[in-house]
Structures are given as structure tokens and as C-alpha cells.
Amino acid sequence: MITFAIIFAISYIWHALGITLGYHRLLSHRSFKANKFLEYVLVLGGYLAFEGSPIWWIAIHRAHHKHVDTPQDPHTPLLGWWESLYGWMMKDTYPNHIVPAKSCPDLMQDPIYKFLEQDGNWKRNHALALVLNLLFRAIIWATFGWMPALASLFAGVIVLQVPLLLNFVCHIPKLGYKNYESNNDGVNVWWVGILALGEGWHNNHHEYPGAARNGFKWFEIDMSWYFLLLFRSLGLASNINPGPKELYTKKVQIRKVRRRYSRRLSRAA
Numbered sequence: 001m002i003t004f005a006i007i008f009a010i011s012y013i014w015h016a017l018g019i020t021l022g023y024h025r026l027l028s029h030r031s032f033k034a035n036k037f038l039e040y041v042l043v044l045g046g047y048l049a050f051e052g053s054p055i056w057w058i059a060i061h062r063a064h065h066k067h068v069d070t071p072q073d074p075h076t077p078l079l080g081w082w083e084s085l086y087g088w089m090m091k092d093t094y095p096n097h098i099v100p101a102k103s104c105p106d107l108m109q110d111p112i113y114k115f116l117e118q119d120g121n122w123k124r125n126h127a128l129a130l131v132l133n134l135l136f137r138a139i140i141w142a143t144f145g146w147m148p149a150l151a152s153l154f155a156g157v158i159v160l161q162v163p164l165l166l167n168f169v170c171h172i173p174k175l176g177y178k179n180y181e182s183n184n185d186g187v188n189v190w191w192v193g194i195l196a197l198g199e200g201w202h203n204n205h206h207e208y209p210g211a212a213r214n215g216f217k218w219f220e221i222d223m224s225w226y227f228l229l230l231f232r233s234l235g236l237a238s239n240i241n242p243g244p245k246e247l248y249t250k251k252v253q254i255r256k257v258r259r260r261y262s263r264r265l266s267r268a269a
């Protein structure tokens, strides 16, 4: 049982970091630079949590930011809970307004990402991801036995649910709070922040999508950010976008943020 728990915990962290740092903060937002070794280790962690083709994920995510909480947002809760959680994935291909060649030219250069993308055919790229995910667990089973394989599978399936849940929960205003008044429904939700290793501070993220840090207040724990600082100290990551300057200026940080926010409000009015 202890072996199961340890393998589950290590797998959970690897898969979750694969999504938060790999798919999201690195590939989607380019909020830091990673050497190719770290990039592939992270992206593999995300892919083995059933996340699907990186190009597919990132094309959808960039469209989410661009069209947030409008009918063109692929998974806004305004489309209904089923569509927002799972329904949006069950299509044959991209909607007309999402063209990966245009929104993700940076990722199209990479032959591995291009192969996993399967020419934009969603059924094929999801099927390929499923087969490779199961094959990975089969190899663990054959090499180390059924318990590590089951722990790894369990971690992958649970981590898969987290960003799906985040897309829904963190866009329902009454379930969280805002540090910034924004033009979308993104909110900070503490328990998603914990489960998603720092990604639940979603109002902060929509305000500063280019920041590699998502937790802004002292209690907004952002495990992915701490891991990123560790990777930087090991020489694996650089050019980190630390987020707004206000966060690093003594204790007046949040008041400054608030002032900025009220200025925005008065401009809007």
C-alpha cells in the first residue's frame, strides 16, 4: 500500500507538472524558456495523463484566452456544464475559427508534436494518445508488476480530470474570488489551486497570462512556480516571466494591484 501511495504521488506530480508547466506555462504561453530535455520530460508527463496532442491542447487553450467566455470559447460554462466539461472534446476536428497552423506555428515545427497531432483529426489523435498511454502502463506492468502500473494509471486518470474541472469551475464566478476585475468570468478557486498545483488562481492567470507565476497573494500556493524556480536553479529553465512588479515590492503589493484595478474600472465606466 505504501509503494502504491509513493508511486501514485510521484506520478501525480509528474503528470500535473507536465500539464501546468509543460503544456500550459511553457508551450501555450511561453512564460519561460526550457531546454529541450526539460521540455520533453514535462510534455511527456502531460501526454501520459491522457492530455492528447500538445498542438491540439494548445490551439484550444490559446483560443480559450482569445475568445474567453464568448460563444467562440471552446469550453466556457456558458455552453452548459456537459459541453464545458467533456462535450467540447467529442468533435471530429477543430471549429472553423481555430486553425492550429495559424495559432500554433511555433509548435508545428516540432516533428514529434506534428506526428501526435495526426493532421488535426481529433478521433485519430485521441485514439493514438489512448493507445500510447495504455502501452506505457503495460510496459510498467510487464517490468515492475501490476501495482506500479495501476498506481500510474490511477494518477494519469485523476490528473486528466483536473484541467477539465478547472475549465468549468474556475469560470463560475460564485465558486471563487477575483483579485482583478476582468472582462471574463475567470476566478481564483483555492481547492483547484491545490489539486492543479497552482493553476486554480485563474483570475490572476487571465489577468497576466504571460506570467509563469499564477499565485499572487501569500496564501495562493503555486507549487508549479516553486518547481520552476527549482528547475531554474538546476540550469534547466531561464527567461522566466515573474508576473507583475507589484508582487515583489514589500507589503504594498496587493493595495497597488487594487488601485490599478479601480483605475481600470473607472476607465471602463
Ligand SMILES: [Zn+2]
Pocket (backbone or CB within 6 Å): 064, 068, 171, 186, 202, 206
Ligand atoms: Zn480560463
Ligand SMILES: [Zn+2]
Pocket (backbone or CB within 6 Å): 024, 028, 029, 061, 065, 205, 209
Ligand atoms: Zn492559459
